[in-house]
Amino acid sequence: MAKAEETGSYKGSGKLRPEEMIYQEMLDAILDRRLEPGMKLVEEDLAKTFGVSRARIRATFLQLAHDKLINLVPNRGAFVAEPTIDEAIEVFSARRMIEDGVARKVAVSMTDARAAQIKSHLDREHDAHHRGDHRAAIILSGEFHLLLARLTGNLVIEEFLERLILRTSLIIAMYESPQPVDCSHTEHDDLLKALTSGDPDIAAAEMSRHLDAIRDRLQLQRPKPGKTDFASIFGRTPKSAAS
Amino acid sequence: MAKAEETGSYKGSGKLRPEEMIYQEMLDAILDRRLEPGMKLVEEDLAKTFGVSRARIRATFLQLAHDKLINLVPNRGAFVAEPTIDEAIEVFSARRMIEDGVARKVAVSMTDARAAQIKSHLDREHDAHHRGDHRAAIILSGEFHLLLARLTGNLVIEEFLERLILRTSLIIAMYESPQPVDCSHTEHDDLLKALTSGDPDIAAAEMSRHLDAIRDRLQLQRPKPGKTDFASIFGRTPKSAAS
């Protein structure tokens, strides 16, 4: 995931490898909803935009599709993913299964140095929040979970969770309630407290509560935004075919 | 993963999509060690072998690399992955974290129908074992774990575990002890028993034990095969530079 500091200014900074830069830019655009869910991604347009060949765009598509951030339809092209409500619920369920274990592991291997490391991250989260930098806050919030995964020392889990967090970001971007009450930074405080208790059960329980809370703040019962619901827009129920 | 029935005869059967067939064939070759760890995979050779263009081989490479079954080195090419001992340990650790959760979920949602479904799979495992079909036994053994994941109803977990199982297969192919004592089919019996107990803690504990047992049957302490250890081969310790 993008570093919070680099928010919105990749192009200017030193270009790493063009391939990774393109992936990152498209990623950011999707998570920012500059590319809306369902939007068609035309290869040649993107190729011209980034000044590369279609082949590279194609390779980037494969990566994004693997992370479930776009859908690849044979002979039709690529479309920004539109996670359904069921998918969203599954992602949170999967994260709980994994991050419960993460929390357990971190809790039993907690040290002062690690607690300080987490605390330092929390400070940055609070700072972003007080600055009112909503975007940085969201990114840092994701990185908090990634930090915990990293503390388990298991790269496999870390990489998988990274993808899951990206997917979660897209889900949040799609389903977040109109007035975004982002109170997760205080929940992270609670999580740190639970982690430093040293009790794996307490830590896992707190993690489950936190992930459920994020999920429950979303509007996962409403008809999916993006697919226009004319019936509700015009305040009438769909008729069969009569004029 | 390949169905056990199709063992060794993909080419003859009805061709699905060529892209998937190529992925499957390369996958099988790697897990069979017909393609040995570390082996260079030349694009044009493979393209000619499969009668497709290099572009398709390239796309297949991206898939295999994403699953950590090959390594992609810029300007150098693709190489069959050589999981290190540390990686192997990490994969088993990751599987334990995830499959503990799987076992828990399956245990609390166990029904007679599901138990019968698992039992039916176990019968096939035993059958393959008694026939002496080692390859089918290994594949079915992996599919057992996948079946449990599927029973959680969580597609995210199922897909991730599928990849981890493939990686595990490569690890086993690389590190299995010379006299393969494949006794996992009896361990699966124990697992079913634990799962039908309805107690999530018992189920998770049995799963952990099983995964640790698989890991411990491997030769993860020896110097990695494939990288020739001249010192041990010639029975002397490496000198600095003297003649």
Next chain:
DNA sequence: GCATGCAAAATTGTTAACAATCCTGTTGTC
């Protein structure tokens, strides 16, 4: 004899053109 440098071969990375497929708007028919 061994290391260094160079040149040729092999291989990957990239581009552009061509073929196949799908979407869209139009026309014709009932």
Next chain:
DNA sequence: GACAACAGGATTGTTAACAATTTTGCATGC
């Protein structure tokens, strides 16, 4: 007026050629 067939344009899928890079073999010099 609605529906089906059709043609044109747009877009994806594929192939082949070209450029850049790495590897390999050989010759040269110490």
